[in-house]
Amino acid sequence: MTNRQGRLFAIGSTAVAAILFLVMTLDSHRQFPELTNAENITPEVTHGKDVWHKYNCINCHTLFGEGAYYAPDLTKIAKHRGDPYLHAYMRDPSKFYNEQKHRRLMPKQDLSEKEIKDLVTFLGWVSEVDNQGWPPRPILVTGGMTTPTTMGGEGEITDADAASVTPVDSGSDPRALGEQLFSTAVPTCKACHSLTPGADGAGPSLGGLVTRTKKLLESGDYQGEATDVESYLHESIVSPSAHVVPGDMYSAGSTSFMPASYADSLSEKEIDQLVAFLATLK
Amino acid sequence: MRYKSQSVAYWYFAVAMVLFGLQLVFGLLSAAKYLGPDPLLYILPFDVTKMIHTNLLIVWVLTGFMGATYWLIPDESRTELHSVKLAYVQLVLWTLMGVATIFGYFFRYGTGNKLLEQPLPSKIVIVICMLIFLYNIGMTIKKAGRFTTTEGVLVLGLVSSAVLFFPALLEYGNYTVSIFYRWWTIHLWVEGVWMMILGGFLAYLLIRLSGADREVMEKWLYVIVGLVFLAGIIGTAHHYYWVGVPYYWLPIGGFFSALEPLAIVGMAMYAYGAMRRSGLSHPNVLALHWTLGCAIFTLFGAGLLGLAHTWPSINKWTHGTLITAMHGHAAFYGAYAMIVLAMITYALPSLTHPRENDSNVIGYWSFWLQLAGMFGMTLSFATAGIGQVYLERIMGMGYLDAQLKIQIHFIMLIASATLFTAGVGLFIFDFFRRRPRFEVEESGS
Numbered sequence: 222m223t224n225r226q227g228r229l230f231a232i233g234s235t236a237v238a239a240i241l242f243l244v245m246t247l248d249s250h251r252q253f254p255e256l257t258n259a260e261n262i263t264p265e266v267t268h269g270k271d272v273w274h275k276y277n278c279i280n281c282h283t284l285f286g287e288g289a290y291y292a293p294d295l296t297k298i299a300k301h302r303g304d305p306y307l308h309a310y311m312r313d314p315s316k317f318y319n320e321q322k323h324r325r326l327m328p329k330q331d332l333s334e335k336e337i338k339d340l341v342t343f344l345g346w347v348s349e350v351d352n353q354g355w356p357p358r359p360i361l362v363t364g365g366m367t368t369p370t371t372m373g374g375e376g377e378i379t380d381a382d383a384a385s386v387t388p389v390d391s392g393s394d395p396r397a398l399g400e401q402l403f404s405t406a407v408p409t410c411k412a413c414h415s416l417t418p419g420a421d422g423a424g425p426s427l428g429g430l431v432t433r434t435k436k437l438l439e440s441g442d443y444q445g446e447a448t449d450v451e452s453y454l455h456e457s458i459v460s461p462s463a464h465v466v467p468g469d470m471y472s473a474g475s476t477s478f479m480p481a482s483y484a485d486s487l488s489e490k491e492i493d494q495l496v497a498f499l500a501t502l503k
Numbered sequence: 504m505r506y507k508s509q510s511v512a513y514w515y516f517a518v519a520m521v522l523f524g525l526q527l528v529f530g531l532l533s534a535a536k537y538l539g540p541d542p543l544l545y546i547l548p549f550d551v552t553k554m555i556h557t558n559l560l561i562v563w564v565l566t567g568f569m570g571a572t573y574w575l576i577p578d579e580s581r582t583e584l585h586s587v588k589l590a591y592v593q594l595v596l597w598t599l600m601g602v603a604t605i606f607g608y609f610f611r612y613g614t615g616n617k618l619l620e621q622p623l624p625s626k627i628v629i630v631i632c633m634l635i636f637l638y639n640i641g642m643t644i645k646k647a648g649r650f651t652t653t654e655g656v657l658v659l660g661l662v663s664s665a666v667l668f669f670p671a672l673l674e675y676g677n678y679t680v681s682i683f684y685r686w687w688t689i690h691l692w693v694e695g696v697w698m699m700i701l702g703g704f705l706a707y708l709l710i711r712l713s714g715a716d717r718e719v720m721e722k723w724l725y726v727i728v729g730l731v732f733l734a735g736i737i738g739t740a741h742h743y744y745w746v747g748v749p750y751y752w753l754p755i756g757g758f759f760s761a762l763e764p765l766a767i768v769g770m771a772m773y774a775y776g777a778m779r780r781s782g783l784s785h786p787n788v789l790a791l792h793w794t795l796g797c798a799i800f801t802l803f804g805a806g807l808l809g810l811a812h813t814w815p816s817i818n819k820w821t822h823g824t825l826i827t828a829m830h831g832h833a834a835f836y837g838a839y840a841m842i843v844l845a846m847i848t849y850a851l852p853s854l855t856h857p858r859e860n861d862s863n864v865i866g867y868w869s870f871w872l873q874l875a876g877m878f879g880m881t882l883s884f885a886t887a888g889i890g891q892v893y894l895e896r897i898m899g900m901g902y903l904d905a906q907l908k909i910q911i912h913f914i915m916l917i918a919s920a921t922l923f924t925a926g927v928g929l930f931i932f933d934f935f936r937r938r939p940r941f942e943v944e945e946s947g948s
């Protein structure tokens with residue numbers, strides 16, 4: 222090989238690679254509008270993006286898996302948390318997490334209400350981008366000990382460690398189906414609820430739920446319309462604000478931070494299965 | 504030093520050394536925050552320390568590149584620099600820009616765009632500095648009328664770096680599109696045109712240190728550059744998989760980015776071969792250590808650890824975890840920190856007055872402490888990252904809970920980073936304990 226041949230190889234391979242790359246870039250631009258739902262990039266979303274940049278969120282968090290590794294990925298956060306939750310959280314994260322417990326805390330960001338609203342709209346847009354199904358499993362902010370079970374489905378994960386869980390393993394049993402739904406409903410219940418007693422996340426732990434509910438129904442503090450445990454559980458899912466568990470991190474102005482969307486997104490049968498599962502959490 | 508104007512390199516190196524030291528302070532601060540709780544949460548939160556850490560890295564490495572180029576060009580083209588004054592003006596402007604930008608970061612004055620946080624005024628000054636720099640180099644070469652392949656590759660790398668900075672100056676309404684073009688700067692820098700810069704310096708050092716045959720070295724340099732771009736351009740796709748691009752980027756990007764280590768293997772063989780063939784007779788054995796060390800650590804950090812997570816079906820799980828930080832540290836240090844340190848070590852004896860009873864003991868301690876420290880840091884990030892991927896991504900444990908389980912690796916990280924910092928401290932001490940000298944000497948280097 223001569224010097225000249227070496228140079229030709231360098232120039233030639235660079236040119237070929239660059240051309241191929243540019244062709245793919247052009248084609249990507251053809252597809253970006255559809256992949257990213259460009260028609261939904263409203264002025265609010267654009268402003269939300271500017272807020273995201275202005276407050277340097279990327280240097281603690283990742284978005285689309287890019288950024289820093291000090292704080293959780295937020296690509297799908299809007300799918301795990303409702304807007305009321307995110308609004309309240311952005312106002313004051315310290316009401317939601319305890320720095321002593323997790324050894325980290327998001328500092329309060331002092332955003333205006335308009336900034337918060339548009340930011341959350343932006344995160345909603347992000348969560349809808351068609352990004353090849355990443356992450357392959359939901360990335361949760363907190364949540365307890367999970368171990369794979371032998372249950373069917375694609376590598377389901379359940380709280381087998383929770384002492385209070387009654388084991389369910391038959392695929393046809395409504396309780397087993399309910400347990401599966403607990404992970405697969407959108408947003409997944411696991412994003413907010415653990416089954417380990419005392420391990421509260423964005424929602425209260427559901428360990429000991431039945432015992433707790435019985436007490437609640439007997440006491441005079443209950444404000445909803447349920448008459449027994451099952452109807453309470455049903456109500457908790459389809460209209461979370463009917464009765465709210467006390468706590469600043471759970472609700473604001475008697476609006477629960479639990480998404481109110483399940484009444485629509487789940488069928489009546491599925492809700493019954495969930496209730497059947499929850500009723501095992503003595 | 505054969506040409507008086509080469510002494511401007513000293514001041515570039517001096518600035519680089521100071522910024523390098525500062526970079527580590529902010530790295531250690533960031534790592535301490537992993538352990539938490541953070542007493543500085545409202546004064547100096549993680550996002551600020553981390554941003555300063557990575558920006559100082561980029562600034563000092565570029566300062567080192569520019570200093571090393573001002574050193575190399577007169578040697579290769581056999582002439583004085585076109586304008587020493589311009590080189591100093593550029594350094595002052597550059598340093599002021601760097602300091603002002605970092606100062607602004609304390610108040611979060613930045614674009615909030617990873618690694619491209621510099622606000623527009625700073626970016627414009629960066630462009631101006633680049634133009635002054637390239638003009639000065641270009642005029643020098645033109646004046647000399649002698650242009651070697653080694654410096655050609657180096658200069659082409661520098662020019663392309665400036666060109667690839669342009670996408671970073673634009674704004675994009677669509678976040679996905681903005682990520683797409685961010686990588687044209689960041690990825691095509693570190694895995695494309697900076698590789699040319701690295702290759703140029705490496706060839707220079709190998710030719711000078713081992714006396715290897717220039718004809719042969721430069722022929723292979725072309726081959727390496729060809730391999731870099733053949734794989735590296737389309738390899739950009741390893742940052743595209745999950746950000747909202749069409750599916751075909753996954754298999755095509757996976758394939759080409761998996762070829763990227765070829766060029767790096769080539770580079771290591773190139774260095775090793777030159778040393779074997781021509782022996783280690785050069786008196787500056789320490790510079791030889793840095794040169795060979797750079798080729799080998801690049802192979803480890805960029806080649807091996809890059810390959811480890813570049814395939815889409817693996818990257819799916821490791822994307823955006825501490826695994827990325829593992830690779831980022833080992834690759835950046837091996838390739839770009841070490842080549843600058845190699846150039847400094849090579850040039851320093853001619854740029855400074857020798858001290859009485861001068862020996863290189865401190866230099867060797869610095870070399871080995873840094874290598875051991877960085878290796879330990881890489882392992883700490885790796886073990887932490889594997890834990891994170893397993894607990895958080897595969898088992899589905901919440902992010903915050905998983906981080907609590909890997910605290911021990913953060914302690915390991917801080918311990919090995921302390922070792923590393925000691926090594927860097929020695930390097931900086933060794934640099935500054937000698938007085939600079941500005942007269943030409945015929946016998947040296």
Ligand code: HEM
Nearest residue numbers: 289290291527530531533534827828831832835836840920
């Ligand atoms: C005292 C030694 C150091 C410590 C303790 C340290 C620590 C850190 C920490 C904690 C981060 C933040 C990672 C995150 O986003 O969560 C970081 C980022 C980074 N550091 Fe260092 N660092 C040190 C030295 C270095 C050196 C010598 C280099 C390169 C030569 C370097 C290059 C980087 C890069 C490129 C990133 C961004 C990585 C990414 O986003 O994936 N660091 N460092």
Ligand code: HEM
Nearest residue numbers: 693741760763805809810812813822823827831834835838
């Ligand atoms: C000297 C050369 C290299 C340097 C300095 C370097 C540096 C970096 C840095 C700093 C990042 C983090 C970027 C970010 O997320 O913002 C990164 C990511 C990455 N690098 Fe490299 N790299 C080099 C070579 C390579 C090579 C040769 C490969 C593949 C064979 C590779 C594969 C990757 C992959 C797959 C990621 C994405 C990680 C993720 O998904 O989060 N790198 N690199």
Ligand SMILES: [Fe+2]
Nearest residue numbers: 690694739741
């Ligand atoms: Fe890359």
